[in-house]
Amino acid sequence: MKKLIISGGSGFLGSLIIEHFKTMFDDIVLLSRKPSQPNISEQNQPLPNVRTVLWDAQSFTGWEKEFENATVVINMAGRSVDCRYHQKNKDLIMNSRVDSTTIIGKAIAHCKNPPKVWLNSSTATIYRHSLDKEMSEDEGEIGTGFSVSVAKAWEKAFFSSATPQTRKVALRTSIVLGKNGGALQPIKKITQLGLGGKQGDGKQKFSWIHEEDFVRSLDFLIKDEGLEGAFNLVSPQPSTNSELMRLMRKTLSIPFGIPSPKPLLEFGALIIRTETELLLKSRNVIPQRLTQAGFNFSYPKLEPALQNLLY
Secondary structure, three states: OOEEEEEOOOOHHHHHHHHHHOOOOOEEEEEEOOOOOOOEOOOOOEOOOEEEEEOOOOOOOOHHHHHOOOOEEEEOOOOOOOOOOOHHHHHHHHHHHHHHHHHHHHHHHOOOOOOOEEEEEEEHHHEOOOOOOOEOOOOOOEOOOHHHHHHHHHHHHHHOOOOOOOEEEEEEEOEEEOOOOEOHHHHHHHHHOOOOOOEOOOOOEEOEEEHHHHHHHHHHHHHOOOOOEEEEEOOOOOEEHHHHHHHHHHHHOOOOOOOEOHHHHHHHHHHOOOOOHHHHOOOOEOOHHHHHOOOOOOOOOHHHHHHHHHO
């Protein structure tokens, strides 16, 4: 009996994972802070093999028993970074990632028959702001600042856990573009409102991955037993902010887009309680280890990806 455990599976990415793996596992367990989560497919059909188990992501309360004899663990738990970075939110962002990863490691360590593989969320934001150098797993340069410190602590908690019988893969994921959630929806909305010009100077690199390639890459990493360590989950061709917005306008047939200079973005971010880093940091990341391992992207280029997702 094949069993998949997903923590932090109630959001956009979790729903993609469930939809992709729903027929591949006999038992799919969602670890959640809430007593009930959607367990229906995209076709609005019940999924009898999906169930929710309560946890607090910090301590053992019975959920840890689910890890015995499990096949795969995918940890996506972590507070959203779409907020202002004051100290309270910083603590929540950091602790939600480190605590959940640490306690999962302890749960696996207690198993007599532990999971075969553990995929743990990380972020492509771990690399420095870069306009020219492409950041691979082997040659990428780790950045500085709060977001990077979170990523480093997250991966340290993951790789330092004592789980010798469980293969571990850190998912340095970029922005996942999807039809029904994630970052593409607000970008679509502002483009339709005529505000789809470049943000800042528009030169910042935009690393992204199509939702289909995101779940396919997870599948690939699970099935290839020789793969472990950190992997960049990004398309092989980073775009720029200017090109992203041009293609958005083209795909949506919007004739113009008012640009947003940095001072305006700073003001807007303050109003909507978020940070401009999400728009202005240049994420110039490539999936070197995935491509070397033989993974083929269905959507390596941005324009066909947007055409697929926006129609």
